[in-house]
Amino acid sequence: xxxxxxxxxxxxxxxxxxxxxxxxxxxxxxxxxxxxxxxxxxxxxxxxxxxxxxxxxxxxxxxxxxxxxxxxxxxxxxxxxxxxxxxxxxxxxxxxxxxxxxxxxxxxxxxxxxxxxxxxxxxxxxxxxxxxxxxxxxxxxxxxxxxxxxxxxxxxxxxxxxxxxxxxxxxxxxxxxxxxxxxxxxxxxxxxxxxxxxxxxxxxxxxxxxxxxxxxxxxxxxxxxxxxxxxxxxxxxxxxxxxxxxxxxxxxxxxxxxxxxxxxxxxxxxxxxxxxxxxxxxxxxxxxxxxxxxxxxxxxxxxxxxxxxxxxxxxxxxxxxxxxxxxxxxxxxxxxxxxxxxxxxxxxxxxxxxxxxxxxxxxxxxxxxxxxxxxxxxxxxxxxxxxxxxxxxxxxxxxxxxxxxxxxxxxxxxxxxxxxxxxxxxxxxxxxxxxxxxxxxxxxxxxxxxxxxxxxxxxxxxxxxxxxxxxxxxxxxxxxxxxxxxxxxxxxxxxxxxxxxxxxxxxxxxxxxxxxxxx
Ligand code: NAP
Numbered sequence: 001x002x003x004x005x006x007x008x009x010x011x012x013x014x015x016x017x018x019x020x021x022x023x024x025x026x027x028x029x030x031x032x033x034x035x036x037x038x039x040x041x042x043x044x045x046x047x048x049x050x051x052x053x054x055x056x057x058x059x060x061x062x063x064x065x066x067x068x069x070x071x072x073x074x075x076x077x078x079x080x081x082x083x084x085x086x087x088x089x090x091x092x093x094x095x096x097x098x099x100x101x102x103x104x105x106x107x108x109x110x111x112x113x114x115x116x117x118x119x120x121x122x123x124x125x126x127x128x129x130x131x132x133x134x135x136x137x138x139x140x141x142x143x144x145x146x147x148x149x150x151x152x153x154x155x156x157x158x159x160x161x162x163x164x165x166x167x168x169x170x171x172x173x174x175x176x177x178x179x180x181x182x183x184x185x186x187x188x189x190x191x192x193x194x195x196x197x198x199x200x201x202x203x204x205x206x207x208x209x210x211x212x213x214x215x216x217x218x219x220x221x222x223x224x225x226x227x228x229x230x231x232x233x234x235x236x237x238x239x240x241x242x243x244x245x246x247x248x249x250x251x252x253x254x255x256x257x258x259x260x261x262x263x264x265x266x267x268x269x270x271x272x273x274x275x276x277x278x279x280x281x282x283x284x285x286x287x288x289x290x291x292x293x294x295x296x297x298x299x300x301x302x303x304x305x306x307x308x309x310x311x312x313x314x315x316x317x318x319x320x321x322x323x324x325x326x327x328x329x330x331x332x333x334x335x336x337x338x339x340x341x342x343x344x345x346x347x348x349x350x351x352x353x354x355x356x357x358x359x360x361x362x363x364x365x366x367x368x369x370x371x372x373x374x375x376x377x378x379x380x381x382x383x384x385x386x387x388x389x390x391x392x393x394x395x396x397x398x399x400x401x402x403x404x405x406x407x408x409x410x411x412x413x414x415x416x417x418x419x420x421x422x423x424x425x426x427x428x429x430x431x432x433x434x435x436x437x438x439x440x441x442x443x444x445x446x447x448x449x450x451x452x453x454x455x456x457x458x459x460x461x462x463x464x465x466x467x468x469x470x471x472x473x474x475x476x477x478x479x480x481x482x483x484x485x486x487x488x489x490x491x492x493x494x495x496x497x498x499x500x501x502x503x504x505x506x507x508x509x510x511x512x513x514x515x516x517x518x519x
Pocket of ligand 1 (some may be wrong): 158483
């Protein structure tokens with residue numbers, strides 16, 4: 001069995017004892033084991049902090065070149081990584097590509113942002129925020145806001161569902177900002193992350209100490225973080241809330257960003273023609289969100305709001321589309337949706353379906369146990385695509401992390417849609433389908449405070465709009481409230497989490513020279 005070692009203070013370390021076992025969720029066959037017991041986390045932190053100087057010394061152009069070479073290394077080994085993602089994640093090949101290609105694509109995108117920054121900054125290692133502000137009657141005395149890289153480390157803790165993309169969307173941003181990373185994948189699906197890091201270390205391209213990997217628990221690492229350090233966490237709201245309360249975080253001002261649970265929604269505008277192009281796009285997006293990664297995407301739709309005649313027609317179209325889904329071992333022919341990733345996810349998904357269904361109607365699927373096609377009888381973590389009709393309140397409160405949606409009635413008004421969105425208490429993304437400009441204006445204004453991202457899809461873009469479940473490096477990812485209140489990506493915006501904004505007041509001529517601003 002493969003032993004996942006941690007890469008810390010310049011060497012690979014196998015945990016001392018009590019390893020967790022990683023399995024293939026399609027068959028429950030053991031694949032690997034991991035433990036970080038015995039890792040000295042104070043040394044990990046010191047090693048990371050020391051490495052920061054080398055990373056900060058690189059210009060934005062040099063950091064861009066580093067990201068490009070990382071993307072190239074992963075791309076060279078893409079087939080092997082896809083294979084590992086299928087084995088350890090229960091992914092179809094398409095799901096595996098979504099994760100692995102997402103990682104490579106985000107590294108490449110941030111390489112391009114770095115090249116753009118290099119053109120604007122030259123040799124400068126910090127960013128300007130806005131222009132000079134005149135602070136006195138004499139124009140010589142001015143203020144300028146700048147962003148400098150914070151000389152700490154970034155601890156990245158990731159969820160089980162995107163072991164490649166989740167890891168590298170964070171690393172790409174950190175590295176471009178010049179901050180060394182200690183990354184920790186969710187243990188149950190760490191195989192892909194571990195192999196990616198192994199490949200990158202072997203490539204020799206990374207500045208020493210810039211990337212460390214913890215396979216297993218983070219031990220006392222978080223309690224050692226200080227005022228220039230960062231924690232970027234993705235996972236459940238419960239874990240995120242607990243980690244925010246880590247002793248020392250508040251006192252030391254450790255920067256924390258959290259990406260957590262999300263009750264994303266799709267809303268059908270009252271003007272949408274049943275069976276028309278916008279309708280079909282909405283249907284396609286809902287089906288994709290439910291089945292891609294077996295619904296285990298933080299951005300997947302959980303609530304579908306439909307009004308009037310749309311309700312019955314959408315239920316019929318959705319259940320029809322989902323009845324063709326073949327659940328089973330995703331490495332075998334004919335299977336279109338794999339298992340959920342772990343035994344505890346299976347348990348939670350089945351209990352969640354029961355909670356959503358209480359007093360409502362199950363139009364498709366349900367929580368009963370099933371065998372997967374081409375999987376050993378009684379083995380594997382399989383869930384049926386499930387559609388629940390009706391609103392017992394739970395759909396706005398409970399994230400069921402699987403192929404499950406609730407069809408919820410609303411009155412068709414923009415205010416009704418916005419209020420339904422708000423009942424989720426903060427989500428990553430929601431999609432709105434309509435060509436009615438007045439309705440769209442009102443729904444955007446009403447729902448945006450509850451959302452990190454919105455897709456407004458009408459007939460002119462129905463055939464080209466990226467699905468709402470797809471996170472793009474150019475757009476911010478994160479959401480208010482229950483979704484954690486964090487923000488990642490968004491092009492250059494993502495770098496600011498790792499940088500300090502300082503207002504500098506002084507002599508316009510001196511600051512112009514010092515900051516390399518042509519005057
Ligand atoms: P989780 O159980 O909260 O675990 C997330 C991560 O936290 C894992 O790496 C886990 O490590 C680690 N962790 C748990 N306890 C910890 C502790 N005391 N100290 C340090 N690390 C700790 O979440 P999950 O089950 O992996 O992921 C599912 C959840 O993530 C869903 O709720 C989903 O919505 C959310 N999610 C959000 C986004 C987003 O971008 N907003 C993306 C993906 C997923 P171990 O595995 O070793 O326990």
